[in-house]
Amino acid sequence: MRIGDVAHRSGVSARALRYYEEQGLLHSERTAAGQRVYSEAAVERVQLIQQFFSAGLPSRTIAQLLPCVDTGTSSPEVFALLADERARITESMAALADARDALDRMIEIAHFPTPEHCPALREPVAEMHLQR
Amino acid sequence: MRIGDVAHRSGVSARALRYYEEQGLLHSERTAAGQRVYSEAAVERVQLIQQFFSAGLPSRTIAQLLPCVDTGTSSPEVFALLADERARITESMAALADARDALDRMIEIAHFPTPEHCPALREPVAEMHLQR
DNA sequence: CTTGCCCTTGACGTCAACGTCACCTTTTAG
DNA sequence: CTAAAAGGTGACGTTGACGTCAAGGGCAAG
Numbered sequence: 001m002r003i004g005d006v007a008h009r010s011g012v013s014a015r016a017l018r019y020y021e022e023q024g025l026l027h028s029e030r031t032a033a034g035q036r037v038y039s040e041a042a043v044e045r046v047q048l049i050q051q052f053f054s055a056g057l058p059s060r061t062i063a064q065l066l067p068c069v070d071t072g073t074s075s076p077e078v079f080a081l082l083a084d085e086r087a088r089i090t091e092s093m094a095a096l097a098d099a100r101d102a103l104d105r106m107i108e109i110a111h112f113p114t115p116e117h118c119p120a121l122r123e124p125v126a127e128m129h130l131q132r
Numbered sequence: 133m134r135i136g137d138v139a140h141r142s143g144v145s146a147r148a149l150r151y152y153e154e155q156g157l158l159h160s161e162r163t164a165a166g167q168r169v170y171s172e173a174a175v176e177r178v179q180l181i182q183q184f185f186s187a188g189l190p191s192r193t194i195a196q197l198l199p200c201v202d203t204g205t206s207s208p209e210v211f212a213l214l215a216d217e218r219a220r221i222t223e224s225m226a227a228l229a230d231a232r233d234a235l236d237r238m239i240e241i242a243h244f245p246t247p248e249h250c251p252a253l254r255e256p257v258a259e260m261h262l263q264r
Numbered sequence: 265c266t267t268g269c270c271c272t273t274g275a276c277g278t279c280a281a282c283g284t285c286a287c288c289t290t291t292t293a294g
Numbered sequence: 295c296t297a298a299a300a301g302g303t304g305a306c307g308t309t310g311a312c313g314t315c316a317a318g319g320g321c322a323a324g
Contacts, residue, residue, distance in 0.1 A: 002291095004300065014301080019282060033290055035301055048234060054224075055231030058280075065238065074242035082239050089232045092186075093225055099187030100221045102180065106197065107214050110206035136270065146271085151312060165320055167271055190310075 001038045003028075010046035017046065023059040025049050025066060055089055133170045135160075142178040149178065155191040157181050157198060187221055 007014045020026040021036075026045060028036040048069070052062045064081055068074045074082070139146045152158040153168075158177060160168040180201070184194045196213055200206045206214070 002301075013282075015282060015284085018302090023281095031290090033302090035290070051227070051231045051234055053281080054227045057231070068238060068242070072241055074238075079239075079242055082235055082242065086232060086235045086239070089228050089235070093228050093232075095183070095186045096221050096225050096228070099183045099189070100218060100225075102183055103214055103218045103221070106200060106206075107211075107218070109204055110200065110211055110214065134271075145312075147312060147314085150273095155311095163320090165271085166273095167320075185311080 001040070001042065003036050003038070006038045006042050006046065009043045010050070012046060012050065020046070020049060020059075024063045025059060055085075056092060057085060061085065133172070133174065135168045135170070138170045138174050138178065141175045142182070144178060144182065152178070152181060152191075156195045157191060187217075188224060189217060193217065 001009075003014045003017055007017055010017075017026060017036075021028060026042065026049065028038050028042075031037055045066075049062060049066075052065070053059075057065075061081065064078060065085075068078050068082075133141075135146045135149055139149060142149075149158060149168075153160060158174065158181065160170055160174075163169055177198075181194060181198075184197070185191075189197075193213065196210060197217075200210050200214075
């Protein structure tokens with residue numbers, strides 16, 4: 001497979017794939033002329049990389065974790081890293097849950113604009129300006 | 133309260149507070165000499181802003197949502213925005229859960245490095261180097 | 265008064281994950 | 295063979311939420 005195929009199949013740009021390689025996340029063979037050639041497994045790997053990126057892991061960390069996927073081994077440092085990142089993700093999920101709850105409270109207030117829900121409505125509202 | 137107090141109590145930098153004001157997220161009175169003065173409620177508001185930031189909402193969006201908190205009202209557009217962002221957060225949580233599961237699989241492999249879990253271990257492992 | 269800390273505005277720096285452009289070479293279609 | 299499509303390597307641009315530095319003003323304590 002060439003880079004365009006991998007890009008299409010994994011849903012990321014060719015630029016991103018070259019960036020991943022630059023960061024040591026993705027390996028490629030080369031043709032005699034210098035064009036990148038990928039194995040089928042590359043698509044799956046790119047998707048894993050994307051998962052980690054969308055979880056907020058920086059490329060440096062991903063670069064430390066991926067060899068562990070390949071070899072199935074894990075040094076104590078990598079193991080600690082795994083635990084750290086797992087904890088970070090758990091915290092992020094809690095933060096997201098909190099923000100979601102805040103939005104839910106706002107949605108509820110928007111649905112039932114009563115004085116009980118909204119202190120601002122207990123006082124007569126002064127003149128409001130819509131911005132622009 | 134002055135900006136340093138709010139910064140200390142809310143755990144964000146004074147620079148961040150000025151940035152919030154610049155983005156229309158946070159209001160302040162001014163002394164005759166031009167120094168910012170905040171109400172007690174500012175601390176709570178800053179924490180709410182932080183929650184939204186950590187949930188990945190951009191300042192532009194937060195700026196659209198906060199007036200709704202103040203007035204307790206919500207235009208149809210703001211209501212749609214609330215729903216959109218809630219959905220976005222839900223998606224993010226699912227993405228985080230997927231990444232966490234991926235990490236969990238890696239952690240499990242690290243705990244039980246058996247051929248069943250790890251194809252790489254079916255072959256004799258070549259000499260390993262601990263980095264640094 | 266002056267020392268020292270806090271505050272002001274303005275402007276530039278940062279960092280990460282790419283987007284985009286320029287310019288050139290390789291591969292493919294007809 | 296020729297033109298188009300795809301790929302290669304730099305190198306600079308983008309975006310957002312601030313950090314940081316410069317150059318000065320405000321203010322209570324001693």
